[in-house]
Amino acid sequence: xxxxxxxxxxxxxxxxxxxxxxxxxxxxxxxxxxxxxxxxxxxxxxxxxxxxxxxxxxxxxxxxxxxxxxxxxxxxxxxxxxxxxxxxxxxxxxxxxxxxxxxxxxxxxxxxxxxxxxxxxxxxxxxxxxxxxxxxxxxxxxxxxxxxxxxxxxxxxxxxxxxxxxxxxxxxxxxxxxxxxxxxxxxxxxxxxxxxxxxxxxxxxxxxxxxxxxxxxxxxxxxxxxxxxxxxxxxxxxxxxxxxxxxxxxxxxxxxxxxxxxxxxxxxxxxxxxxxxxxxxxxxxxxxxxxxxxxxxxxxxxxxxxxxxxxxxxxxxxxxxxxxxxxxxxxxxxxxxxxxxxxxxxxxxxxxxxxxxxxxxxxxxxxxxxxxxxxxxxxxx
Amino acid sequence: xxxxxxxxxxxxxxxxxxxxxxxxxxxxxxxxxxxxxxxxxxxxxxxxxxxxxxxxxxxxxxxxxxxxxxxxxxxxxxxxxxxxxxxxxxxxxxxxxxxxxxxxxxxxxxxxxxxxxxxxxxxxxxxxxxxxxxxxxxxxxxxxxxxxxxxxxxxxxxxxxxxxxxxxxxxxxxxxxxxxxxxxxxxxxxxxxxxxxxxxxxxxxxxxxxxxxxxxxxxxxxxxxxxxxxxxxxxxxxxxxxxxxxxxxxxxxxxxxxxxxxxxxxxxxxxxxxxxxxxxxxxxxxxxxxxxxxxxxxxxxxxxxxxxxxxxxxxxxxxxxxxxxxxxxxxxxxxxx
Numbered sequence: 001x002x003x004x005x006x007x008x009x010x011x012x013x014x015x016x017x018x019x020x021x022x023x024x025x026x027x028x029x030x031x032x033x034x035x036x037x038x039x040x041x042x043x044x045x046x047x048x049x050x051x052x053x054x055x056x057x058x059x060x061x062x063x064x065x066x067x068x069x070x071x072x073x074x075x076x077x078x079x080x081x082x083x084x085x086x087x088x089x090x091x092x093x094x095x096x097x098x099x100x101x102x103x104x105x106x107x108x109x110x111x112x113x114x115x116x117x118x119x120x121x122x123x124x125x126x127x128x129x130x131x132x133x134x135x136x137x138x139x140x141x142x143x144x145x146x147x148x149x150x151x152x153x154x155x156x157x158x159x160x161x162x163x164x165x166x167x168x169x170x171x172x173x174x175x176x177x178x179x180x181x182x183x184x185x186x187x188x189x190x191x192x193x194x195x196x197x198x199x200x201x202x203x204x205x206x207x208x209x210x211x212x213x214x215x216x217x218x219x220x221x222x223x224x225x226x227x228x229x230x231x232x233x234x235x236x237x238x239x240x241x242x243x244x245x246x247x248x249x250x251x252x253x254x255x256x257x258x259x260x261x262x263x264x265x266x267x268x269x270x271x272x273x274x275x276x277x278x279x280x281x282x283x284x285x286x287x288x289x290x291x292x293x294x295x296x297x298x299x300x301x302x303x304x305x306x307x308x309x310x311x312x313x314x315x316x317x318x319x320x321x322x323x324x325x326x327x328x329x330x331x332x333x334x335x336x337x338x339x340x341x342x343x344x345x346x347x348x349x350x351x352x353x354x355x356x357x358x359x360x361x362x363x364x365x366x367x368x369x370x371x372x373x374x375x376x377x378x379x380x381x
Numbered sequence: 382x383x384x385x386x387x388x389x390x391x392x393x394x395x396x397x398x399x400x401x402x403x404x405x406x407x408x409x410x411x412x413x414x415x416x417x418x419x420x421x422x423x424x425x426x427x428x429x430x431x432x433x434x435x436x437x438x439x440x441x442x443x444x445x446x447x448x449x450x451x452x453x454x455x456x457x458x459x460x461x462x463x464x465x466x467x468x469x470x471x472x473x474x475x476x477x478x479x480x481x482x483x484x485x486x487x488x489x490x491x492x493x494x495x496x497x498x499x500x501x502x503x504x505x506x507x508x509x510x511x512x513x514x515x516x517x518x519x520x521x522x523x524x525x526x527x528x529x530x531x532x533x534x535x536x537x538x539x540x541x542x543x544x545x546x547x548x549x550x551x552x553x554x555x556x557x558x559x560x561x562x563x564x565x566x567x568x569x570x571x572x573x574x575x576x577x578x579x580x581x582x583x584x585x586x587x588x589x590x591x592x593x594x595x596x597x598x599x600x601x602x603x604x605x606x607x608x609x610x611x612x613x614x615x616x617x618x619x620x621x622x623x624x625x626x627x628x629x630x631x632x633x634x635x636x637x638x639x640x641x642x643x644x645x646x647x648x649x650x651x652x653x654x655x656x657x658x659x660x661x662x663x664x665x666x667x668x669x670x671x672x673x674x675x676x677x678x679x680x681x682x683x684x685x686x687x688x689x690x691x692x693x694x695x696x697x698x699x700x701x702x703x704x705x706x707x708x709x710x711x712x713x714x715x716x717x718x
Contacts, residue, residue, distance in 0.1 A: 133631070133632045133633070133634075133700075133701075133702075134634075135601060135633055135634065135635070136633075137524070137526065137601075137603075137633055137683040138524050138526070138601075138683070139523045139524040139601040139633075139635075139681070213520055213521045213522065214521070215521075215522075216520065216521030216522030216523065216680065217521040217679075218597075219595070219596060219597020219598060219652065220597040222521070222522060222523050222597075222598065223523055223597070223598065223599050223635075225523070226522070226523030226524055226601070227523075231522075231524070232520060232521065232522030232523070232524070232525065234520050234522070234525060234526070236525070236526040236527060236528055236531060236685065237524075237525070237526045240526045240685065
């Protein structure tokens with residue numbers, strides 16, 4: 001009798017963890033990285049190897065080759081390409097360093113409460129659209145972010161009391177993809193990340209968050225997002241940002257991260273893979289990061305899916321305060337945010353742009369990033 | 382290589398600008414301008430010279446017979462036209478009494494007629510046409526970055542104004558790989574000219590005045606000046622390869638600001654009310670429903686123009702801004718950077 005397939009066994013273990021099996025004989029504890037405590041080689045790598053072997057075995061074989069061996073060699077096939085694109089000319093916006101910026105005079109009442117560094121950061125952001133007029137080609141407006149910044153800066157300091165580390169892992173210049181976990185009904189984790197990156201980078205960098213298309217349909221919100229530098233998640237937008245050498249913030253969990261109930265908090269949902277393809281094509285490093293605290297800011301007790309479907313909303317949550325307190329119940333609790341940036345992953349150096357065409361590789365790399373983010377979450381909880 | 386060019390709708394602002402630009406191009410030997418109306422007064426000095434390089438003819442391009450007559454006329458043959466520049470009509474029909482829908486239908490008919498005759502005429506080797514960038518399908522969002530490979534909006538509910546541009550686009554797209562006729566399609570966003578003239582924007586083009594738009598949406602509009610459109614046409618006339626190219630200037634403005642700058646203030650109305658009005662207008666057979674509601678009023682776009690920069694050598698040169706006119710009023714102005 002042959003030995004049981006180790007890969008199948010581990011898949012069963014992983015699913016047991018995802019099904020909220022208590023810590024014990026079947027696997028690691030609830031909420032921890034389901035991959036970390038499993039013995040043996042990486043199950044995904046093994047699975048890939050198995051698929052590869054199965055594919056090779058499935059290829060038709062010639063029993064009696066009638067032609068010389070050289071004639072049987074297959075003609076080299078051109079690598080599949082997604083779509084032809086013209087040669088790209090990188091247009092990296094170069095911002096001045098904080099030391100090079102002359103401290104601007106406070107322009108309003110709230111500016112007096114901003115620190116000098118924050119005012120310098122805002123002054124630096126105005127250079128992002130220097131050559132293009134009042135708006136950049138994604139609708140970003142330095143004027144709007146100058147008005148919104150004091151409010152979110154106050155939340156950063158006073159409400160969420162953000163602590164962060166690992167800023168050295170965020171590249172100072174050039175394209176990069178920040179990959180984070182996503183939670184909380186309102187996207188304050190994104191706002192705090194943007195503020196944190198801006199305050200701790202020199203020259204200041206504006207993290208351009210990729211937002212769900214649904215956000216683009218919400219009146220006023222869609223305009224505010226765009227003016228603050230957030231970008232709707234389309235292939236063209238993502239490519240253009242990276243080709244510009246910008247810092248892109250993505251939430252590969254998507255809306256599933258927001259739908260998480262309290263039982264699933266700090267457990268990453270399956271990652272989408274588009275960001276891996278874009279990072280490989282644009283030769284951008286991926287920086288895994290974690291925001292700890294956002295899962296506690298508005299814990300979802302239950303998601304009324306039927307109601308959400310009727311209303312056309314991604315989620316219809318019941319929280320300890322919503323809907324009991326009306327819209328006020330959606331406001332985040334004053335939890336402390338801990339943001340940590342992990343070591344950059346330079347997948348493009350190993351696999352190159354052509355790696356983006358290999359769907360299995362892309363899926364595998366997305367899971368690697370997911371594991372890295374989960375590890376950061378577990379470390380900071 | 383010297384070109385001999387036919388320009389359609391030369392009596393409209395973009396056509397006039399194109400004729401003027403080509404007139405000052407030493408590599409253009411002759412210009413055959415056609416339009417619906419009498420020759421514009423700005424052509425007087427082009428036509429009055431001893432051996433004029435410009436010829437003007439009144440032709441109704443939407444009808445088969447006049448176009449056939451044009452392509453078989455002795456004047457056309459004498460001009461030895463090898464390049465046709467098609468600047469589709471603005472929106473209004475040839476007849477002032479005709480409704481807007483007639484003008485929209487005529488645009489498609491004109492393009493079809495012209496393409497057919499260019500394919501049949503052995504002398505014509507190049508066809509350069511202006512298309513609209515509003516043909517692209519817009520994902521929800523204040524700004525979509527679009528390249529030439531982006532999906533077209535083939536939704537049957539698309540407003541008829543945009544539908545006609547899609548029809549023109551697809552007619553030309555079908556001949557891009559033609560071996561004999563080199564077809565170049567330039568997809569342009571909102572075209573503006575000094576003083577507030579707007580072309581191609583489904584809502585803002587046409588006369589000044591107030592427009593409705595959905596409240597809570599202020600999409601970014603990519604812009605290009607009329608002079609830059611003429612420059613792009615000039616580049617396409619002299620380029621070698623066929624293809625589809627996005628062209629745009631360096632500026633992009635929110636719809637509300639663009640409307641204000643061009644003397645077309647907008648009323649933000651609740652979306653459901655706007656949809657209701659649009660549906661009512663459509664049921665009543667009114668043609669202005671296209672201007673009332675549509676994806677272009679909610680979602681904006683900017684264009685990736687790198688292909689045009691690389692293949693055509695087109696770089697926008699104009700900046701678009703506000704300037705105080707002689708009467709003290711603020712008006713949209715374009716100026717070379």
